[in-house]
Amino acid sequence: MKRVLLVLALAAFGSPLSLAGGGVGPALQVAPNFTFTDLSGEQFSLTKLRGKAVIVLFGDLRCASCRENDQLLRGYQLEYLSHGLVVISLYRAATPQELQQYDAQFNFSVLTGALPSRALAEQYGASTLPTSVFIDRTGTIRGIRRGLLSEAQLLQMLQSLM
Numbered sequence: 001m002k003r004v005l006l007v008l009a010l011a012a013f014g015s016p017l018s019l020a021g022g023g024v025g026p027a028l029q030v031a032p033n034f035t036f037t038d039l040s041g042e043q044f045s046l047t048k049l050r051g052k053a054v055i056v057l058f059g060d061l062r063c064a065s066c067r068e069n070d071q072l073l074r075g076y077q078l079e080y081l082s083h084g085l086v087v088i089s090l091y092r093a094a095t096p097q098e099l100q101q102y103d104a105q106f107n108f109s110v111l112t113g114a115l116p117s118r119a120l121a122e123q124y125g126a127s128t129l130p131t132s133v134f135i136d137r138t139g140t141i142r143g144i145r146r147g148l149l150s151e152a153q154l155l156q157m158l159q160s161l162m
Helices: 002-012 064-083 096-104 118-123 151-161
Strands: 035-037 043-045 053-059 085-091 111-114 131-135 140-146
Touching: 035 111, 053 064, 053 151, 064 085, 064 151, 096 111, 131 151, 140 151
Parallel strands: 053 085, 085 111
Antiparallel strands: 035 043, 053 131, 131 140
Protein backbone atom coordinates (compact mmCIF):
# COMPACT_ATOMS: atom_id res chain seq x y z
CA MET A 1 0.00 0.00 0.00
CA LYS A 2 2.84 2.40 0.86
CA ARG A 3 4.45 1.64 -2.52
CA VAL A 4 1.22 2.50 -4.37
CA LEU A 5 0.93 5.78 -2.47
CA LEU A 6 4.57 6.60 -3.24
CA VAL A 7 4.06 5.99 -6.97
CA LEU A 8 0.90 8.12 -6.93
CA ALA A 9 2.70 10.90 -5.09
CA LEU A 10 5.59 10.82 -7.56
CA ALA A 11 3.15 10.94 -10.48
CA ALA A 12 1.40 13.95 -8.96
CA PHE A 13 4.71 15.81 -8.76
CA GLY A 14 5.62 15.03 -12.38
CA SER A 15 8.19 12.32 -11.68
CA PRO A 16 6.64 9.22 -13.23
CA LEU A 17 9.99 8.11 -14.63
CA SER A 18 11.13 7.08 -11.17
CA LEU A 19 8.89 4.00 -11.06
CA ALA A 20 10.28 1.54 -8.54
CA GLY A 21 11.05 -2.14 -8.96
CA GLY A 22 11.13 -4.32 -12.01
CA GLY A 23 7.51 -4.05 -13.05
CA VAL A 24 5.97 -2.27 -15.96
CA GLY A 25 4.29 0.95 -14.99
CA PRO A 26 2.31 3.46 -17.01
CA ALA A 27 4.53 6.53 -16.92
CA LEU A 28 2.42 8.74 -19.24
CA GLN A 29 5.00 11.47 -19.64
CA VAL A 30 6.42 12.85 -22.87
CA ALA A 31 9.76 11.14 -23.43
CA PRO A 32 12.71 13.51 -23.07
CA ASN A 33 14.38 14.05 -26.43
CA PHE A 34 17.91 12.82 -27.02
CA THR A 35 20.27 12.33 -29.92
CA PHE A 36 22.78 9.58 -30.47
CA THR A 37 25.04 8.28 -33.21
CA ASP A 38 24.31 4.80 -34.52
CA LEU A 39 26.90 2.29 -35.69
CA SER A 40 26.94 3.68 -39.24
CA GLY A 41 27.76 7.15 -37.90
CA GLU A 42 24.29 8.56 -38.56
CA GLN A 43 22.77 10.92 -35.98
CA PHE A 44 19.30 10.06 -34.71
CA SER A 45 16.91 12.08 -32.59
CA LEU A 46 13.99 10.65 -30.65
CA THR A 47 11.71 13.46 -31.84
CA LYS A 48 12.38 12.49 -35.48
CA LEU A 49 10.85 9.09 -34.70
CA ARG A 50 7.44 10.57 -33.76
CA GLY A 51 4.70 8.61 -35.45
CA LYS A 52 6.50 5.35 -34.71
CA ALA A 53 6.34 3.13 -31.64
CA VAL A 54 9.77 3.16 -29.98
CA ILE A 55 11.40 0.90 -27.42
CA VAL A 56 14.63 2.18 -25.90
CA LEU A 57 16.85 -0.42 -24.24
CA PHE A 58 19.45 0.85 -21.81
CA GLY A 59 22.08 -1.82 -21.30
CA ASP A 60 25.67 -2.92 -20.90
CA LEU A 61 27.39 -5.41 -23.20
CA ARG A 62 28.74 -7.31 -20.19
CA CYS A 63 25.21 -7.84 -18.85
CA ALA A 64 23.64 -11.18 -19.86
CA SER A 65 20.08 -9.94 -19.18
CA CYS A 66 20.75 -6.87 -21.34
CA ARG A 67 21.83 -9.08 -24.24
CA GLU A 68 18.77 -11.34 -23.75
CA ASN A 69 16.42 -8.35 -23.82
CA ASP A 70 18.17 -7.02 -26.92
CA GLN A 71 17.76 -10.34 -28.71
CA LEU A 72 14.05 -10.48 -27.84
CA LEU A 73 13.48 -6.87 -28.94
CA ARG A 74 15.32 -7.39 -32.24
CA GLY A 75 13.09 -10.34 -33.08
CA TYR A 76 9.96 -8.35 -32.44
CA GLN A 77 11.20 -5.27 -34.29
CA LEU A 78 11.67 -7.45 -37.37
CA GLU A 79 8.16 -8.87 -36.93
CA TYR A 80 6.55 -5.44 -36.31
CA LEU A 81 8.69 -3.39 -38.70
CA SER A 82 5.77 -2.87 -41.09
CA HIS A 83 3.74 -1.56 -38.11
CA GLY A 84 6.28 1.16 -37.36
CA LEU A 85 8.17 -0.35 -34.42
CA VAL A 86 11.68 0.99 -33.83
CA VAL A 87 14.09 -0.40 -31.23
CA ILE A 88 16.99 1.69 -29.97
CA SER A 89 19.67 -0.13 -27.99
CA LEU A 90 21.97 2.18 -26.03
CA TYR A 91 24.97 0.66 -24.26
CA ARG A 92 27.09 2.28 -21.59
CA ALA A 93 30.87 2.01 -21.47
CA ALA A 94 31.12 0.40 -24.91
CA THR A 95 33.50 1.38 -27.68
CA PRO A 96 32.31 1.63 -31.29
CA GLN A 97 34.38 -1.47 -32.09
CA GLU A 98 32.73 -3.49 -29.30
CA LEU A 99 29.30 -2.38 -30.48
CA GLN A 100 30.09 -3.27 -34.12
CA GLN A 101 31.31 -6.71 -33.08
CA TYR A 102 28.26 -7.29 -30.91
CA ASP A 103 25.81 -6.11 -33.57
CA ALA A 104 27.45 -8.28 -36.27
CA GLN A 105 26.26 -11.47 -34.56
CA PHE A 106 22.61 -10.67 -35.34
CA ASN A 107 20.77 -11.14 -38.62
CA PHE A 108 18.77 -7.98 -38.04
CA SER A 109 20.19 -4.72 -36.79
CA VAL A 110 18.39 -2.19 -34.64
CA LEU A 111 19.49 1.37 -33.95
CA THR A 112 22.47 0.56 -31.75
CA GLY A 113 24.78 3.09 -30.18
CA ALA A 114 26.72 4.15 -27.14
CA LEU A 115 24.74 5.73 -24.33
CA PRO A 116 25.20 9.48 -24.96
CA SER A 117 25.40 10.32 -21.25
CA ARG A 118 24.74 8.97 -17.80
CA ALA A 119 22.35 11.89 -17.31
CA LEU A 120 20.16 10.53 -20.11
CA ALA A 121 19.90 7.16 -18.36
CA GLU A 122 18.96 9.00 -15.15
CA GLN A 123 16.27 11.01 -16.97
CA TYR A 124 14.70 7.74 -18.09
CA GLY A 125 15.05 6.07 -14.69
CA ALA A 126 17.54 3.54 -16.04
CA SER A 127 19.48 3.08 -12.83
CA THR A 128 19.12 -0.70 -13.15
CA LEU A 129 20.28 -2.47 -16.28
CA PRO A 130 18.67 -3.54 -18.42
CA THR A 131 15.86 -1.01 -18.54
CA SER A 132 13.37 -1.00 -21.41
CA VAL A 133 11.31 2.15 -22.04
CA PHE A 134 8.17 1.90 -24.17
CA ILE A 135 7.22 5.07 -26.08
CA ASP A 136 4.05 5.36 -28.13
CA ARG A 137 3.59 7.09 -31.50
CA THR A 138 2.87 10.45 -29.84
CA GLY A 139 6.15 10.37 -27.91
CA THR A 140 4.51 9.45 -24.60
CA ILE A 141 6.15 6.92 -22.30
CA ARG A 142 3.69 4.07 -21.81
CA GLY A 143 5.83 1.95 -19.52
CA ILE A 144 9.23 1.17 -18.09
CA ARG A 145 10.50 -2.34 -17.43
CA ARG A 146 13.61 -2.88 -15.35
CA GLY A 147 15.39 -6.21 -15.49
CA LEU A 148 14.83 -9.22 -17.70
CA LEU A 149 11.90 -8.73 -20.07
CA SER A 150 9.69 -11.75 -20.74
CA GLU A 151 8.01 -12.30 -24.07
CA ALA A 152 4.59 -12.02 -22.38
CA GLN A 153 5.53 -8.64 -20.87
CA LEU A 154 6.80 -7.43 -24.23
CA LEU A 155 3.60 -8.50 -26.00
CA GLN A 156 1.50 -6.73 -23.38
CA MET A 157 3.47 -3.51 -23.86
CA LEU A 158 3.36 -3.81 -27.66
CA GLN A 159 -0.45 -3.85 -27.47
CA SER A 160 -0.40 -0.45 -25.79
CA LEU A 161 2.03 0.93 -28.37
CA MET A 162 0.50 -0.28 -31.61
